Each structure stands twice: as structure tokens, then as C-alpha cells.
Amino acid sequence: MQGTRTCKKYLHLCRISLQHGKTAARAASHSRNLLKIAPLIAYFRNYDDFCKNLWNIPNLLLQKTPADKFTVTAKVKFTPSPKYSGERAGLVCMGLDYAGLILENTENGLTLSQTSCRKADKGKPETVHAEVAATVCVDLYLRISFNKDARCTFSYSNDGKKFTAIGEPFQAREGKWIGAKTGFFCTRPAIETNDGGWLDIDWFHITK
Secondary structure (H helix, E strand, O other): OOOOOOOOEEEOOOOEEOOOOEEOOOOEEEOOOOEEEOOEEEEOEEEOOOOOOHHHOOOEEEEEOOOOOEEEEEEEEEEOOOOOOOOEEEEEEEOOOEEEEEEEEEOOEEEEEEEEEOOHHHOOOOEEEEEEEOOOOOEEEEEEEEOOOOEEEEEEEOOOOOOEEOOOOEEOOOOOOOOOEEEEEEEEEOOOOOOOOEEEEEEEEEEO
């Protein structure tokens, strides 16, 4: 974890197409404690069979952890394609191990789960620790809280005020080259079509 002084940051993420792997538009302004980038729409991108977990997924949009103790909150709206199951998106803490809050369009409907993956770089599978039903095309607030020992807890909210804890605590780990990071992913199984859903990310806040 980086030892920089905790500050309040607002990251309004750029609108990009992860389907094509490049930024479509970006507008940023900087000040001492503030970074603003335009809102983001993340489109589902296919992944190949060799991708056993998120470690080998190329379309992760991540922010390096800014301090030892902080909270990440994001306001999102999940719009999967009604044609397919298996589209997934979420907020993750990424490293050699990773964990996060994952929205998935399953055969039984939309779910929100708290999931982790130990030894992700070794190709180990994910483990689901808790799962609740979710609603398509409705604003949802996802939160990961880090304590001074880089231990994470997870929660969600329907109104951005009252948050419900979900799943198990997770010990954040470094990645291959730098420390742990937080951010988003958006994937679907390898389906030969251009049609697909997306994840609207209204905002992404890092606070004390």
C-alpha cells in the first residue's frame, strides 16, 4: 500500500468503450485534492477460455491505492443484455489475490455477490462468499472500506445512505509490479456477436 497522506479525491471516470480497448473521450482537470474526469460507460468485452479469473483480463480500469486507510464508493447502473447470461461487472480490489462486489446476469436473474480469488496469478478459481438478488437498470452503490492494515470489508446500498455489509473481510495484496489497486471490470463469455450490455458508472469516490 502506498504511504501517501490520505486526501479526498473524486474520480468521475471517463466514458470509454472497453469493447474496443481504448478511450473514446476524456476531459480532466487537476487541483491539489481533486481530479475530475467525465462519466464512464463500460461495455462488456469477451474473454477467452484461458482466462480462469480476472488476472488475465486486459480490460480492468484501476486506480492505485492512495493511502493506508480509505473508502472507495461507486454509483453504478448495470444493464446486461437480456439475450445472454454470464455478463459480469463490478468493483474490485486487485492484486495477486483479489476480491470485489460483482454483478452478474445469471439464468436465474441478476445477482450481486461478494467474491474473492486467492492466488489469482496462478489461475485459481473465484470463491463466492455471499450473494443477493439485484435489479436491472437501477442505481446501486458499491463500497470497499480499507483499514490501516489493508484489510477490506464490502457493502452496498440502494440509496447511497444506508449500506449493508456483505461477504467476508479480505486482506489486500500487492500486484506483480506495484501495490494493490481498486477499480472496475466488465466481461462476458466468448459470444460471437457485437450485441451486449454495459455498466454505467456515474461516479467513483475515494474518501477518508
